[in-house]
Structures are given as structure tokens and as C-alpha cells.
Amino acid sequence: MKNEATLQFVQLHREDDVNRLAFLGDKNPDVDMPWALAQISGWQTARRKLPSWAACDGLEYPPHLNMEQCSSEPTAIYKASLASRLVGADAAEHGLLVDLTGGFGVDFSWMARAFAHAVYVERNETLCPIAQHNFQQLGLDHVEIHVGDGVAYLQTMPLVPERTTGCSHPLTLIYLDPARRDTYGRKVFGMEDCTPDVVGLCDTLLLRADIVVIKLSPMLDWHEAVRKLKNVSEVHVVSVSNECKELLLVLTREKRPLRVFCVNDGQTFTYCVSGASRPLEGALRASDDALRSSDDASCAPGIVSGRPADASRVMPDEEFHNVSLPTHSPDATPSVLLVPNSSIMKAGCFREIAVAFGVSQISSDAHLYLSNGAVPHFPGRQFRILRITSMNKRDLRQAFQGVSQANIAVRHFPLTADALRRRLKLKDGGSLYVFATTIGKDHRLILTEKLVAP
The missing domain is CATH 1.10.10 (Arc Repressor Mutant, subunit A)
Structure with a gap:
């Protein structure tokens, strides 16, 4: 004191x-x-x-x-909801949480509330007394502190028996957040380069836990992570305020169909994956609903909040580069441009979004969508299209007449945003947004204003 x-x-x-x-x-x-x-x-x-x-x-x-x-509060709360949904209500009476990489204890403190008993393991002797003090202040009187190496503690954990009817063994969830720095303090991103190496520990983890939740770098390719690990049943791409923060993988003892959750603030888009990596189905629901849903929750093809999507409006791959966006013909163009959030971009579920919401991609590389009106619950931003122009000087002069300021974004376009801004002689900011993209061999600029979606 x-x-x-x-x-x-x-x-x-x-x-x-x-x-x-x-x-x-x-x-x-x-x-x-x-x-x-x-x-x-x-x-x-x-x-x-x-x-x-x-x-x-x-x-x-x-x-x-x-x-x-340490984790931010929104991501820690999300992990707590995830853990609660994974283990179910019985865990509050019989469940066990083991955090093998306790750190400052933020994630642990939120997740521990869903379990009858929780074990915090941390090898940093400076952090352990701080965490223990804070857990007491936060009213977590059911936690146990272990100072030591998480892998060594894992080896001492009993094997989890195969679950049968009437099995009384408490449900065990192991959580890991491997350190993403090497011995010299440099950042690393590959799973094998982190400490501990979860790829090498995968078999041991699944022998000693019913469920394993691993937090990984948002820079990591989730397809590669799924390929290297065993029995990955869920992938969670978690963003806060449209910035991708975390990649969470859920491993289970028994093999289950893979589901991907694209999370941004209060919204979750989820879809099922069949085979190696090809998604089959998509559905949108609020985050809390997705977390409360059971493992066999419906993920029916083209269903969005219970409403069938118009799959006929989704363009096949061979037509992506043949979209024609005429210039100076507002009545002939779609009225709304849709821009997916960062979790959708990270997950790469572009066709699943098109199917679920009945919207069309501008091209297979731009990852921008078109609609004839606002799309309720779309996981991203929506913009009202004001004008569409080519890069022809005369067209540009006409389209940007009276415009001196705009926000510029480029998608599959030969110029950077700064270079395009200089070309257009526009100041940054304001209420207008310019999206530059390429359709086939044609470069197009889409002048928009933000739309408050229903």
C-alpha cells in the first residue's frame, strides 16, 4: 500500500x-x-x-x-458475450475458465463472470499482484492467480473426458492471447512466431479443454489460421468504429461446420463456410442476437433478418467487369453506393454480402456495391449517388462544377487518394465523398453524399 x-x-x-x-x-x-x-x-x-x-x-x-x-473495453465485452454463449448458462455453476496469458487481466475480468471458477495465469511477476488487487476491487472473488508460464500450467491440467450423457465434469474454456513480440521486442504476426505457439500446442489444448478461444493479430489471414489449427468452428473478425481490432478463433473438441462472424460495434454479419473456404450462406443479425444464438442457429441462404433477399440481382463473376455506369444520366444509374465495413473487408465475404442483401458489386476488385435505394442493416456505410463521371477533362469539369472540398477514397484505381485530390484540385473533408474505381478498363469517379440508412 x-x-x-x-x-x-x-x-x-x-x-x-x-x-x-x-x-x-x-x-x-x-x-x-x-x-x-x-x-x-x-x-x-x-x-x-x-x-x-x-x-x-x-x-x-x-x-x-x-x-x-491490453484489450479495449468494447472488445473485452464482446469476448465476454462470446464466452457466455459458448459455455451456456450452466457454466455459472460448474464452468471453468483458464486464461493462460493473463496479462493486465482485462479480458479475463470480463469473461470470468460467466464461470463458477476462473484461473488467471501470468508469467510476469509484476503484473500478477496488480491483477489480483484489481480483481478484488472489481468483486471477482472466485478467481485464482497463478504466477508462472502458461504452457507449463497447461501441462498440469487434467485431460477433459469425452462427454457422455450424465457427465458431471465442469465445462472448461481455455483462453489465450499470444504475445506478438519476439525476444527483441519486435512485432511478429505469424502464429508460430508468437508466444506461446498455439499451432504447436493445438492438440494439447483440445485434450484439456472443451472450448479454446485464441486471440490473434488482425493482420493475420484467417484462412491460413484455420488451415494450420484443428477443429476451428468459429472465426470472429472484430472491429470497433470501423477499425479492425481483433481476430478470434474458437476451437472445439468435436469438428463442427465453420461459421464466420463479421463484427462492427452493434452489428454482426455471419455466414457459414463449406469445405476448405467457400462460404455458402449469409445472414445478418444484431451482435447480441448472434451471440445468444445456439450453435445450430439458422443461417439460411439469402435470409436477412428473416426477409428473403433477391438473389436474382446478384451478378455472376463473369459479369463483374461489364457493369456500365453511364455519366450524366442520374435516372439511369443506381441511387445508392454501399461501402462494406472493415470486418467485411477483412473476412472477404463479398459475394455473401451481395447474396444476403440482394445488391450488385461494381466490380470483383472494387468491393463497392450498388442499390436502387437505401438498404436496412447493411454492414457498412451508405451514400447517395449524386453524379458519376469518367476521367475525361470535360466530364470532370462538368461533374465537379462548384465543388471545392470532398473526402476521397480509391478502390482498384491507378491513382492514390492524394494524387487524385491534387488532380481534382479539391480540399480534403466536407460533406461530399468521391469514390474512384475501375470497371473493366474504364476509370470512374462517383460523387456522393452520406446517407443515413434506415
Whole structure:
């Protein structure tokens, strides 16, 4: 327990500039300045990243690197909902959670509430007492702390028996968030390069748990991860505010059909995968509904929130490059441009989106969609099309007459956004959006404004 002077200093200065406070050490000899500065910096990070923790007095924060590497509150809450759905209601009375890579304990603290007993394992001796203190402050009195290597602890866990009718063995879920830095502190992304190596541990994990949840880098190709691991039943691509944050893989003891969840804030698009990687079915539901759904929940082809999609409007691959977007003929063009969110882009489920929502891709490389009206629940942004133009100077002059500012995005286009902005002599920002793309051999600019979707 720190002395009163240190605690008062933290409380008094927690909104101040940490770099400036570092020079006040000589004026405050009774203050443990390194610890105080770590708490102030940690609280300031938590206010942005973990607001409910920042609002809780008495929590202790780790060094800066651990704060930056820990999960954000929205992603931790998502994992808690995922774990709760995977293990079911009985886990609150009999379930066991084992986090082999505890870290600061953010993910663990949220997931642990769904289990009768939870074990936190962390080899960093500095983090363990901090986590233990925080768990007590958060009211988690059913958790167990182990200081040591997660792989070593895994080897001590009993084998999970095959489940039969009347089996009383508690349901066990193991969670891992492998460290994505090598011994020199450099970032790594391959699963085998992370610590621990989940590819090498896959068999051992599935012998000692009913369910395994692995958090991986969002940079990783999920198809490759599924190929290297065993019995992957779910892939979760998790985005917050349209920024891809995490890739979660769920492994189960028995092999199940693979389902992919594309998550962005309060919305989830999910589809089933058949064979090696070819998705068959797509459906959209709110995140909470998707998480509460059972493992055999309906994922019927072309069903969106219970409404059949018009699959006839989906263009086959051979027609993607033959779409004609006429210029200066508003009545002859679709009225809405749809731009998928980052989780859809990461998952690569472009045809599944077209089938589920009955919309058409502009081309197989642009990943932009067209519709004759607003599309309810579309997982992405929607824009009202104002004009479509070629790159011909006369057409550009006519299309952009009176336009001095716009947001520019390029998809499958020979110029960068900055180069195109200079060509068009436009300032960045404003309420207009320009999407530049290529259809066949023709370059097109689509001038739009954001549409508030129903």
C-alpha cells in the first residue's frame, strides 16, 4: 500500500501532463514518483480505452506498454458475450475458465463472470499482484492467480473426458492471447512466431479443454489460421468504429461446420463456410442476437433478418467487369453506393454480402456495391449517388462544377487518394465523398453524399 502523500498526488494530478509532472520529484520527496506517474498515465489511457475501469476508484495500473497492449473495453465485452454463449448458462455453476496469458487481466475480468471458477495465469511477476488487487476491487472473488508460464500450467491440467450423457465434469474454456513480440521486442504476426505457439500446442489444448478461444493479430489471414489449427468452428473478425481490432478463433473438441462472424460495434454479419473456404450462406443479425444464438442457429441462404433477399440481382463473376455506369444520366444509374465495413473487408465475404442483401458489386476488385435505394442493416456505410463521371477533362469539369472540398477514397484505381485530390484540385473533408474505381478498363469517379440508412 502506497503512502498517503503518493495517493493524494495521483488524485490531485491525474488529469495533468505526465511529462511535466516528472520534473516535480524534488518538490515532493514523500511521493513515490515512478509509481505515481504510472498510475496517472494508466488512468488517462483507461479513460479512453477502459472507461468503466477509469470510473472505478482504487484500481492499479501497470507500466505504459502493458496498458497499450491490453484489450479495449468494447472488445473485452464482446469476448465476454462470446464466452457466455459458448459455455451456456450452466457454466455459472460448474464452468471453468483458464486464461493462460493473463496479462493486465482485462479480458479475463470480463469473461470470468460467466464461470463458477476462473484461473488467471501470468508469467510476469509484476503484473500478477496488480491483477489480483484489481480483481478484488472489481468483486471477482472466485478467481485464482497463478504466477508462472502458461504452457507449463497447461501441462498440469487434467485431460477433459469425452462427454457422455450424465457427465458431471465442469465445462472448461481455455483462453489465450499470444504475445506478438519476439525476444527483441519486435512485432511478429505469424502464429508460430508468437508466444506461446498455439499451432504447436493445438492438440494439447483440445485434450484439456472443451472450448479454446485464441486471440490473434488482425493482420493475420484467417484462412491460413484455420488451415494450420484443428477443429476451428468459429472465426470472429472484430472491429470497433470501423477499425479492425481483433481476430478470434474458437476451437472445439468435436469438428463442427465453420461459421464466420463479421463484427462492427452493434452489428454482426455471419455466414457459414463449406469445405476448405467457400462460404455458402449469409445472414445478418444484431451482435447480441448472434451471440445468444445456439450453435445450430439458422443461417439460411439469402435470409436477412428473416426477409428473403433477391438473389436474382446478384451478378455472376463473369459479369463483374461489364457493369456500365453511364455519366450524366442520374435516372439511369443506381441511387445508392454501399461501402462494406472493415470486418467485411477483412473476412472477404463479398459475394455473401451481395447474396444476403440482394445488391450488385461494381466490380470483383472494387468491393463497392450498388442499390436502387437505401438498404436496412447493411454492414457498412451508405451514400447517395449524386453524379458519376469518367476521367475525361470535360466530364470532370462538368461533374465537379462548384465543388471545392470532398473526402476521397480509391478502390482498384491507378491513382492514390492524394494524387487524385491534387488532380481534382479539391480540399480534403466536407460533406461530399468521391469514390474512384475501375470497371473493366474504364476509370470512374462517383460523387456522393452520406446517407443515413434506415
